[in-house]
Amino acid sequence: MARIDLQSLAHSYTPNPKGDDDYALKPMTHVWEQGGAYALLGPSGCGKTTLLNIISGLLTPSEGRVLFDGRDVTALPTEARNIAQVFQFPVVYDTMTVYENLAFPLRNRGLRGAPLDARVREIAALLDLTADLNRRGRNLTADAKQKISLGRGLVRPDVAAILFDEPLTVIDPHLKWELRSKLKALHRALDLTMIYVTHDQTEALTFADTVVVMHDGRVVQMGRPQELFERPAHVFVGHFIGSPGMNVLPAEVSGRAARVGGHLIPLRRGYPALDGGAKIEIGVRPEFATLAPAGAGGVPVRVRRLDDLGRTRIARVELSGLPMAATVPEDLTLAGDEASLLLDPAMVHVYADGTLVEGEAA
Amino acid sequence: MDKPVNQGAWLLVLPVLLIVAFSAILPLMTVVNYSVQDTFGNNQFFWNGIGWYQELLDPSTDLGGRFFDALWRNLLFSLLILLIEVPLGIAVALSMPRHGWRVAATLVVLALPLLIPWNVVGTIWQIFAREDIGLLGWAVNRLGIPYNYTADPLSAWVTIVAMDVWHWTSLVALLCYAGLRSIPDAFYQAARIDGASRWAIFRNIQLPKMHRVLLIAVLLRFMDSFMIYTEPFVVTGGGPGNSTTFVSIDLVKLALGQFDLGKAAALSIVYNLIILAVCWVFYTVMTRMDAQRN
Incomplete structure (x- = not known):
């Protein structure tokens, strides 16, 4: 379970930010509900990856707090948060088999024996990876590798939220649709909060219940796809969503x-x-x-x-x-x-x- | 499908063939010629067949004894060098900065020893380690540890091994660093999210990426230390006694000191064959491992 609260959160990559321009992420307060499917949509450099890395704990914000279910996790390192992240380029440990890849996060957390085996097989089945369990990671296709990256997040029973950082960038177009449907199905089946960063409006609008449009370090609109379309809160949303734009x-x-x-x-x-x-x-x-x-x-x-x-x-x-x-x-x-x-x-x-x-x- | 055959391509290979023939094959043939004959000067040659080789490869003879002693010294030296330089080089590479101005600074400092001519390295250490006026030698003796590389074989070995480590660990470190730099940040971030320990990150991410460059580093360091001549020649001259006389040093003594050209030629050929054989084994092992991984 995880409700994510961002309280007056802001981040700057310069040590002593003066004006608004020094902030990669301008002060924001938002609530992300448990079990929601969110898409963070915006052009490159709008601060969406910065926000994602703050939530996952890879980055410590310069101002404000991050709460998981009311618990302050701002200073906690990534490994101490019940969160997983899937990156743009699939991360697969080359020397390990698919099975070992999936077992890796559990082994690191001290799980052994039958419970580990059962959990790995369950997640492999969920991702249609059962047939590949004994193959080496390095010989798999990009979409299979990305499934393994995702699997390493899903396999942890403590994970309440999964963050995706443009996960379909290196996937072939005809497989994108398939993987996205898979994600959607997993979201319905597993009651996880999912946050999906992308600059592709089709991906955002088809994946998410709530789309968060970011522009220049700010959240300019947070709403259902239909709201973004019919009532853009900012001319930027009007331009960015829709083809041609508003x-x-x-x-x-x-x-x-x-x-x-x-x-x-x-x-x-x-x-x-x-x-x-x-x-x-x-x-x-x-x-x-x-x-x-x-x-x-x-x-x-x-x-x-x-x-x-x-x-x-x-x-x-x-x-x-x-x-x-x-x-x-x-x-x-x-x-x-x-x-x-x-x-x-x-x-x-x-x-x-x-x-x-x-x-x-x- | 038949590929068109163009005999004109030979013209492109010909210059290389000629250069290699005159610069390598013909001189080598001269050495082969010397190795099967005996000469007492005045261009008088006497056929000796495989006599020198038999003597060389028989440890009970004077020549064979010298050769095998030097060979074992060489192998011990290479083994020590690899055991020290490879782990040390990996450790240095792992602790090098990944971002910022420190990267350039570290690279320059690490490259410095590699840019010093070999006989200068020898001279530096020859003076540095002297027990009367050298900073290192004087300080070690002052600490109460008896140390004199001109009299004590152990001191001599410590000196040349330390010198080689000082000179060449940078190479291993730079090669490993190149391997490490090819790892995207996402791997480290994913490993943190997966809760991987420092050792697990090394074992599963960093070592596999360094694997290829490490093989090259081991090959280079082995060949180089196996053929070492200049530095120990400058520092110890092969002494005290014969304790740091490696094959290359012995070869020079034999050829230019004693003018035993036949024996020296046979030794050259065998030395060369050993190096070629080791290279071939290495190459085969590397390509095999690559084939297995894919």
Whole structure:
């Protein structure tokens, strides 16, 4: 069992951090529930591996505390925490057989004889490694090696959380799906907290119940995949998740309408109290911006290009010279490059300095 | 599938063949020529067949006795060198820093002894270990331990072994360090998570990665110590008595001191064959082990 509390946690790799820029991880307080499947999503250098290494104890944070089930483990070394970690490149002890690899963490903790054997075989069966138990680690494929790395974490009965640091990077694409499904099944079967670091949104969205999006050392949004998609809390989330990402346009917002380059865009919510000094933008995903023939209402746009993505078509359009992406309905045929764009008012969000502004409900 | 045959390729090999022929094979043939004849100067040669070889390989003769004594000394010396330098080199490599400016500093310090010419190393130790004016020799005697490498065989052995360790442990350490550097950090992190002890990390991660470079280090150190000449020649000249006379030193005495060219030539050939044989055994063992591991 492990509920993980991060209390005012921050980390800097420089000894005397001055400003925000010196922090690889800016102060954060979060709770990770027992049994959850979390994905830490963000671009390289956003601090996700730093956060992971702090939780696993490979790194001691410069500020704040880490609690496991209320117990302060901030100063505890990795081996004293009930946690396991799987790395980007599979770690397999070359000279040992698969069996010995799986038995290694248990032997190091003093387990011997029949209980050890039973546990190793149980985990091997769970990971479909039974047939390979007597093979040497060095001759296995990358995905089998990564399964062994995972197995060395699962085999310990004390482990309550498993951390994954981009574990599928070196796996062949067609095996990625298989391994990810395996992880998902294991998560359901074993009641473990799993934290999965990745920069691949597909991996994050398919693996996790809760996706934690990080940007520049901060957690910018923590939520279910659907929330991240429908209500990005930050323009970064809008850009990073979704393909193509959210359209973000500079706008003037007053009441229930936004003005973009002379065109009015209706909004579902009201925004009476926007900060005058902030940079105001509106964001709408291409999925909620539909192209229609010119004169069909909405705002007039100029079509630059149509991209056929197979299942759908995406139009690259310009609204008063501002580039946007929009969905093209299947039956639409366009004459010339004039068209109009229909925006779903409920899905048009307002951002002040990049952060979502909660409007007043209708 | 038939590969196209291009006889022109011989032209590329020819220069090498010629150079090797003139620089190695022809001189070696001269030595072979000397080893089956006897000469008293004036370019007069007398056929002796395998006589010198028979004498050399028979320990009861004067020549054979000398040869085997020197050979056992050589083997003992190589054994001592390997027993000391390999574990010491591993220990040094393990305690070397992995990151930061200290890496460069340590590498430079370790490389220094390797850059000193061999006869200079001999001269340094010859003076350093003298019991009258050498810092080491004087200090050891002052501590109450009798130590004089010009009179006492044990002192002489301690001196040349210490000198070789000082000179060559760096090589073993640098080779091992190269092996250690090829281990990604994730292995150490995973081992910590697995709760591995320091010994388990050494046994299961570090030693397997050093395995290949260690074989090379052992081979290099064996061959080098087996052929050692310069340093003991400068320090002890093979003495006191014959106690540090190795095969190479004896060979020079025989050829250039006594001008027994026939005996010296036979000794050269046998010495050469021993080294080739050891190299071949090593090479076979290494390739076998590699094949087994894969």
